Amino acid sequence: MSQRIKIKALLESGKTDIDVTVKGWVRAFRQNRFIALNDGSTNSNLQIVVDFENTDAVLLKRITVGAAISVNGKMAASLGQGQSVEVIATDIEVLGDSDPEKYPLQPKKHSLEFLREIAHLRFRTSTFGAIFRVRNTLSFAVHQFFQERGFVYLHTPVITQSDAEGAGEAFHVTNFDLDNVPRTDTGEVDYKQDFFGTATNLTVSGQLEGELGAMALSDIYTFGPTFRAENSNTTRHLAEFWMIEPEMAFYDLNDNMDLAEALLKYVIKYALEKNREDLEFLNQRLLDEEKTKPQAERSELSLLDKLQFCLDNNFERLTYTEAIDILKDSTPNKKKKFQYLVEGWGTDLQSEHERYLVEKHFKKPVILTDYPKDIKAFYMRQNEPDAQGRQTVRAMDILFPGIGEIVGGSQREERLERLEQRMDEMGIPKEELWWYLDTRRFGSAPHAGFGLGFERLVLFVTGMGNIRDVIPFPRFPKNAEF
Amino acid sequence: MSQRIKIKALLESGKTDIDVTVKGWVRAFRQNRFIALNDGSTNSNLQIVVDFENTDAVLLKRITVGAAISVNGKMAASLGQGQSVEVIATDIEVLGDSDPEKYPLQPKKHSLEFLREIAHLRFRTSTFGAIFRVRNTLSFAVHQFFQERGFVYLHTPVITQSDAEGAGEAFHVTNFDLDNVPRTDTGEVDYKQDFFGTATNLTVSGQLEGELGAMALSDIYTFGPTFRAENSNTTRHLAEFWMIEPEMAFYDLNDNMDLAEALLKYVIKYALEKNREDLEFLNQRLLDEEKTKPQAERSELSLLDKLQFCLDNNFERLTYTEAIDILKDSTPNKKKKFQYLVEGWGTDLQSEHERYLVEKHFKKPVILTDYPKDIKAFYMRQNEPDAQGRQTVRAMDILFPGIGEIVGGSQREERLERLEQRMDEMGIPKEELWWYLDTRRFGSAPHAGFGLGFERLVLFVTGMGNIRDVIPFPRFPKNAEF
Numbered sequence: 029m030s031q032r033i034k035i036k037a038l039l040e041s042g043k044t045d046i047d048v049t050v051k052g053w054v055r056a057f058r059q060n061r062f063i064a065l066n067d068g069s070t071n072s073n074l075q076i077v078v079d080f081e082n083t084d085a086v087l088l089k090r091i092t093v094g095a096a097i098s099v100n101g102k103m104a105a106s107l108g109q110g111q112s113v114e115v116i117a118t119d120i121e122v123l124g125d126s127d128p129e130k131y132p133l134q135p136k137k138h139s140l141e142f143l144r145e146i147a148h149l150r151f152r153t154s155t156f157g158a159i160f161r162v163r164n165t166l167s168f169a170v171h172q173f174f175q176e177r178g179f180v181y182l183h184t185p186v187i188t189q190s191d192a193e194g195a196g197e198a199f200h201v202t203n204f205d206l207d208n209v210p211r212t213d214t215g216e217v218d219y220k221q222d223f224f225g226t227a228t229n230l231t232v233s234g235q236l237e238g239e240l241g242a243m244a245l246s247d248i249y250t251f252g253p254t255f256r257a258e259n260s261n262t263t264r265h266l267a268e269f270w271m272i273e274p275e276m277a278f279y280d281l282n283d284n285m286d287l288a289e290a291l292l293k294y295v296i297k298y299a300l301e302k303n304r305e306d307l308e309f310l311n312q313r314l315l316d317e318e319k320t321k322p323q324a325e326r327s328e329l330s331l332l333d334k335l336q337f338c339l340d341n342n343f344e345r346l347t348y349t350e351a352i353d354i355l356k357d358s359t360p361n362k363k364k365k366f367q368y369l370v371e372g373w374g375t376d377l378q379s380e381h382e383r384y385l386v387e388k389h390f391k392k393p394v395i396l397t398d399y400p401k402d403i404k405a406f407y408m409r410q411n412e413p414d415a416q417g418r419q420t421v422r423a424m425d426i427l428f429p430g431i432g433e434i435v436g437g438s439q440r441e442e443r444l445e446r447l448e449q450r451m452d453e454m455g456i457p458k459e460e461l462w463w464y465l466d467t468r469r470f471g472s473a474p475h476a477g478f479g480l481g482f483e484r485l486v487l488f489v490t491g492m493g494n495i496r497d498v499i500p501f502p503r504f505p506k507n508a509e510f
Numbered sequence: 511m512s513q514r515i516k517i518k519a520l521l522e523s524g525k526t527d528i529d530v531t532v533k534g535w536v537r538a539f540r541q542n543r544f545i546a547l548n549d550g551s552t553n554s555n556l557q558i559v560v561d562f563e564n565t566d567a568v569l570l571k572r573i574t575v576g577a578a579i580s581v582n583g584k585m586a587a588s589l590g591q592g593q594s595v596e597v598i599a600t601d602i603e604v605l606g607d608s609d610p611e612k613y614p615l616q617p618k619k620h621s622l623e624f625l626r627e628i629a630h631l632r633f634r635t636s637t638f639g640a641i642f643r644v645r646n647t648l649s650f651a652v653h654q655f656f657q658e659r660g661f662v663y664l665h666t667p668v669i670t671q672s673d674a675e676g677a678g679e680a681f682h683v684t685n686f687d688l689d690n691v692p693r694t695d696t697g698e699v700d701y702k703q704d705f706f707g708t709a710t711n712l713t714v715s716g717q718l719e720g721e722l723g724a725m726a727l728s729d730i731y732t733f734g735p736t737f738r739a740e741n742s743n744t745t746r747h748l749a750e751f752w753m754i755e756p757e758m759a760f761y762d763l764n765d766n767m768d769l770a771e772a773l774l775k776y777v778i779k780y781a782l783e784k785n786r787e788d789l790e791f792l793n794q795r796l797l798d799e800e801k802t803k804p805q806a807e808r809s810e811l812s813l814l815d816k817l818q819f820c821l822d823n824n825f826e827r828l829t830y831t832e833a834i835d836i837l838k839d840s841t842p843n844k845k846k847k848f849q850y851l852v853e854g855w856g857t858d859l860q861s862e863h864e865r866y867l868v869e870k871h872f873k874k875p876v877i878l879t880d881y882p883k884d885i886k887a888f889y890m891r892q893n894e895p896d897a898q899g900r901q902t903v904r905a906m907d908i909l910f911p912g913i914g915e916i917v918g919g920s921q922r923e924e925r926l927e928r929l930e931q932r933m934d935e936m937g938i939p940k941e942e943l944w945w946y947l948d949t950r951r952f953g954s955a956p957h958a959g960f961g962l963g964f965e966r967l968v969l970f971v972t973g974m975g976n977i978r979d980v981i982p983f984p985r986f987p988k989n990a991e992f
Contacts, residue, residue, distance in 0.1 A: 032760060034660060034728065036660065037660075051759070051760045051955070052728070053725075053726065053953045054953075067728045067759075068662070068726050068727030068728045068729075069660055069727075069728055094952045094953045095953050096725075096759075096953040096954060096955035098760075123760075123953075123954070123955040123956065124924065124950070124952070124953045124954030124955050125953075125954075126951075126952040126953045127951075127952075130951070130952075131952050148722040148945035148946075148948060148949070149722075149726075149948065149952070151722065151723055151725075151726035151727055152725075152726040152953075157726065157727065160662055160664065160723070160727065161662060161727075163663075163665075164657075164662040164663045164664075167653075167663050168653055168657050168663065171649075171650055171653055175646075175650050178516060178518065178519075178551055180550070180642055180643060180646040181645075181646045181649050181650065182642070182646075182982055183645075183735070183752055183981060183982060184982060184983070185750060185982070185983045185985060185990070185992070186668070186712075186735045186737075186750055187681075187712075187737075187749070187750050187985050187990055188990065189990045189991065189992075199669075199683050199684065199685055199705070200683070200684050200685065200686070200688065201681050201682070201683060201712065202681065202682050202684065202688065203681055203682065203739045204682070204688065206682065206684065206686065206688075206691050206699045206709075207691075207698070207699050209688050209689075209691065216689070217688045217689050223681070223739055223741075223749065223987060223988075224749075224985070224987070224988060224989060224990040225987075225988035225989070226990060227688075228990050230668075230669075230683065237982065237983060237992060240630045240631075240633065240982075240992070241633055241642070241982065243535075243578075243633075243634075244535065244550050244631070244633035244634040244639065245550030245551075245633055245639065245642065245643075246516065246534070246549045246550045246551055247550075252734070252735065253665070253668045253734065253735065255668075255669075257685045257705055259705075267669070267705065267706075268667060268668055268669050270665055277533070277549075277578075278514060278533045278580075278605075442606065463630035463991075463992050464630075466630060466631065467630070468606070469608075469609075469612070470576045470606070470608040470609075470612075470613050470631070471535045471536075471576045471577050471578040471605075471606045471607075471608045471634075472578060472605070472606030472607075473533070473578035473605040473606050474605065499665060500664055500665060500666065500667070500719065500722075500723065501666070501667045501719060503667060503669050503706070505705060505706070505707075506705075506706060506707035507706060507707070508667070508669055508670065508671045508706040508708060508710050509671065509945075510667070510670075510671075510719060510722070510945050
């Protein structure tokens with residue numbers, strides 16, 4: 029018996045007349061003769077040809093959808109359509125049966141909602157195999173991009189003391205028996221008795237700790253899980269998601285935008301090269317899905333065209349103030365088609381406004397900069413007021429078609445007095461963030477960074493419509509199954 | 511002004527007579543003339559030569575340890591010792607001052623304990639710069655190793671419902687106000703009202719979810735944070751640590767051991783090549799530290815020799831039963847030098863026993879296999895009882911000198927009845943793990959996997975003595991600072 033070879037390697041080699049051993053799961057079995065075998069290494073199934081006249085009937089009956097089998101055989105050019113090579117089986121062993129009466133996955137189209145309920149098995153479908161291979165490639169591409177540029181991957185803590193940024197949206201972490209929370213003499217929760225001797229939360233961002241690394245190592249990035257206890261039941265929010273947060277000393281906002289744009293293009297290009305087959309499958313999947321929609325709701329570009337389009341075009345860069353002017357003058361604003369009409373300067377943009385700018389006006393990714401100070405975080409670098417006295421910060425958001433905000437970042441306020449003043453204004457306790465302020469006390473320097481929501485990136489690249497379908501086991505309100 | 515170049519690239523280029531701009535933090539300033547500048551890209555400082563006679567005295571006074579500066583100048587061959595090139599400064603700008611009276615880091619040796627208290631600044635020391643660059647390299651090497659082999663990186667959930675494995679060592683995650691935990695009519699904690707509608711914990715391992723991926727994609731790995739609410743104040747335990755958990759369909763225990771050994775050798779070799787300078791620094795650091803110890807307590811091998819030794823030797827593989835025989839006959843056991851004497855078969859090995867096997871008996875990494883069933887987890891594949899009726903499982907632990915267990919793994923029990931029986935015996939609720947059992951119901955297959963504690967790996971490769979020094983912001987009992 030030869031050593032097992034994965035189907036991807038076998039199909040790529042194109043060799044025939046060699047003895048092979050393959051192992052995987054049966055996706056289909058037609059005419060007691062043709063097995064479609066998949067081992068997850070590729071979207072393509074390998075065709076196994078069974079000499080059913082000389083195969084034990086009991087064994088034949090055990091070759092069912094979902095069964096794990098091991099096959100010895102010889103590679104041969106295929107006479108059938110849909111594949112160039114196939115395996116003529118000499119020997120088949122069933123490693124694990126799959127009762128066709130009970131196996132939830134049948135060789136037919138299942139709804140994404142149904143598959144979400146059996147997320148432990150959905151890896152076995154073509155769609156989710158493709159999604160999670162693409163997700164894998166994107167993860168690695170992120171690392172490779174930063175490594176090529178000398179960035180240090182920093183594991184910032186998941187359990188943190190403060191919720192300086194999160195505005196109450198952080199999950200609590202505790203070792204207390206919730207049925208019997210210890211109290212102080214005065215009846216308050218006695219956090220001194222908790223594991224960490226203090227109240228702790230799940231991190232909402234590694235940025236502040238990331239900055240500590242950047243102010244010594246120059247360029248760092250995080251890539252880890254972050255959490256929001258936000259009661260959002262949408263197709264774009266998760267309670268647990270992965271985020272990439274680079275932080276660069278001596279960068280200004282322009283350097284920051286250049287890096288973010290380069291990163292996005294790099295990882296999309298990488299996936300197009302590495303996972304062409306998976307993306308072609310997902311491209312077709314989306315075309316099929318859109319056929320059921322009215323013409324007006326269909327995308328102008330196919331998935332593959334959309335990805336290529338992102339590579340070929342510079343992202344449009346403009347200020348918030350310029351965007352407001354465009355929106356005020358826009359047809360949907362004048363005809364009162366926006367749910368929230370754009371009337372003046374100062375309020376945050378709604379999803380409909382972002383979509384208009386990206387999908388209708390510029391028809392490409394957009395980077396908005398210099399948002400009003402009052403709608404952004406305390407750590408963003410303050411611009412001097414403009415002629416009308418309007419105050420902005422050196423923020424930037426990258427908006428993608430169909431996704432909205434995929435990156436949010438800023439140049440950071442490196443001036444201690446400005447930073448402290450802003451924290452006071454916003455009621456952020458300076459004593460909790462003494463370590464953050466220390467970087468401004470000792471050897472402060474201009475620096476910048478951003479956060480890239482990884483699942484939103486995967487959503488964009490795979491063309492899926494619901495963020496719950498691009499992470500293996502999604503966490504959202506009332507769901508922590510698996 | 512030329513574009514800023516990082517010090518690592520500059521030193522590697524070896525060019526002279528070019529104009530450069532460098533930015534970084536002052537490590538030392540001697541004789542009003544020589545600045546040692548570091549930007550974190552390399553352990554080496556860049557020497558900046560200041561023409562102090564023609565430099566503003568106020569500026570000179572601001573060039574203090576810890577200050578961030580930007581320097582324009584010309585590269586020149588250095589006449590001094592300790593560097594081959596230096597920058598003759600034409601122009602220096604202080605980006606951020608550092609008051610020498612207040613800056614905690616001075617150019618002298620600080621204790622590791624002190625540096626742990628200022629973990630936000632310790633990145634700026636040579637030791638921690640080296641540690642975190644090595645940690646970065648090891649992280650990337652892990653990804654590259656698995657990517658080269660076609661593994662899929664899987665993000666398993668951090669927030670989980672069950673604590674099937676953790677035996678009560680899991681942290682609780684909740685959105686409840688701990689001061690006012692909702693109750694049901696019968697007075698119990700009303701988890702239905704919590705964010706996820708159920709009690710949730712921080713994961714202690716991604717293995718079970720990883721297996722779900724492997725039973726469709728063949729080979730997967732996780733690399734993410736895991737948590738233990740264990741009250742261990744040791745140099746080898748953390749409450750939050752990163753773990754790498756590959757899981758491979760169609761692997762038996764031998765394949766598993768081969769993969770683990772190949773992974774460890776690959777990443778060590780990668781770090782030796784990529785971070786030679788950092789490792790030489792850490793090697794010297796350890797030699798200096800050991801000079802203060804009595805001869806008998808010093809290591810036989812230097813750090814670099816120890817790493818090379820791991821590459822050059824096969825790990826010794828033997829069964830638990832064989833190990834017990836060796837330990838029973840060992841001198842420290844006969845002379846009653848072990849704190850826990852080895853008398854019979856069946857109990858777990860203590861750290862002193864593992865160290866004896868690795869450091870004294872075999873003098874190389876050791877893989878112990880086939881542990882008694884009763885001291886191992888429910889999911890490990892059960893061997894047939896031996897001639898004496900002793901029951902073992904297909905477990906394997908890799909033991910490293912100075913570290914102890916660095917990898918723990920097993921072939922998994924793929925037979926549904928055996929698995930269910932073991933869960934019943936151990937009181938593990940089958941209904942909570944219905945999804946895990948489904949992989950044995952539908953297309954089960956032999957498979958195996960292991961967990962590699964990432965910080966223990968970094969500890970080994972950097973030669974550091976305390977695990978709190980190899981993760982940026984360590985979490986342990988009564989500490990969640992930064």
